[in-house]
Amino acid sequence: MFRPYPIFIGLRYTAAKRSNHFISFISLTSMIGLTLGVAVLITVMSVMNGFDRELKERILGMVPHAVIKHYGNLEDWQSIDKLATQRPDIVAAAPFIKAQGMVTHGGGVRGILMNGILPEEEDDVSIISQHMVTGSIFDLKAGEFGIIIGNLLASYLRVDVGDKITIVLPEASITPAGVFPRLKRFTVKGVFKVGADLDSSLTLVHMNDAAKVLRLNDEVHGIRLKMIDLFKAPMIANEIAKDLPTGYFSSDWTRTHGNLFQAIKMEKTMIGLLLMMIVAVAAFNIVSTLVMVVTDKKADIAILRTMGASPSAIMTIFIMQGTFIGLIGNLLGTVAGILLSLNVSSIIKWVETIAGHQFLNADVYFISYLPSQLLWSDVIMVCGAGFAMSVLATIYPAWRASKVDPAEALRYE
Structure with a gap:
């Protein structure tokens, strides 16, 4: 099956074992950070949706x-x-x-x-x-x-x-x-x-x-x-x-109760923005990963250039590598976030049983348990934003790779 060689090489670079284990560690850290950020953001937004739903159904069902x-x-x-x-x-x-x-x-x-x-x-x-x-x-x-x-x-x-x-x-x-x-x-x-x-x-x-x-x-x-x-x-x-x-x-x-819904809406927006910063930090860790990969692969880049590879093809190789890291991180984070959102109420209840302490007391809060409502629109938005930031993070290192001078890179080889 025909595969464009920049994509093929980019995927090979991603899966290849490196002599520099530090680069592999940074790459893995970026992926894990992105996974955790996306999972936490989806879970928190689902919990905020759950509070909003419970207020509407329970409070407004009574008042x-x-x-x-x-x-x-x-x-x-x-x-x-x-x-x-x-x-x-x-x-x-x-x-x-x-x-x-x-x-x-x-x-x-x-x-x-x-x-x-x-x-x-x-x-x-x-x-x-x-x-x-x-x-x-x-x-x-x-x-x-x-x-x-x-x-x-x-x-x-x-x-x-x-x-x-x-x-x-x-x-x-x-x-x-x-x-x-x-x-x-x-x-x-x-x-x-x-x-x-x-x-x-x-x-x-x-x-x-x-x-x-x-x-x-x-x-x-x-x-x-x-x-x-x-x-x-x-x-x-x-x-x-x-x-x-x-x-x-x-x-x-x-x-009588409108301020509660306004507070929930504002909190969901602010918490979403703050947690999105965590996703952004994890996504832009891909920049440092790819910069080190480019430095490590200068000789390979020079050989590809001398064999006729264009600067755009070199850019595609490293964009593909960073995009693959971001894609895997986002997919794992999305799956983890969906599973947590669907089970967070049971998990918190289990933790309360083990700890012997109720986190949400109805004397203080409006409800006595942690609700959750998973909205697919939130999942798509978070996953899409995380993936977009991952792709953007690859552009600068890929551009640096396309500017490598073959003669300079091969001088001491």
């Missing part, structure tokens, strides 16, 4: 995509609910009552966010049903004063299904004995776990029970909306609020 509120309380919320669900870009809507307070049991006290919900409607706008550890949101019955709490809160208070806890609201009740905070005993009906900080602060009660505790009549605090495209939530919620009478306004996830 509203958008809400419609009134400067007072909503009285005729049923009509607004119906108006919202008529839009094709809204999946579902559900009323809610929200209050902040504290929960206490057995001497333990914790700040909470109490959400009053209608279980049958909440199931359409939230992922809570998919993450119940014990019980169900449909166990919340009007008048029974049941409550569903997160697993971290349950662990802190040392309670389980059937135990009673006390909710303390920051509203005073005037009694003959004086002014006291508003208290109400609730029975734990279920425990959920979404793997986020909501596990330690969010509680759910039936909307009718929340209305009684807060002394509301048939009023609610707002209507929660679930969108088909959550990135259109600000525009859609604003349009609905404009169609309603004066006094209504909208809010959406970009105001």
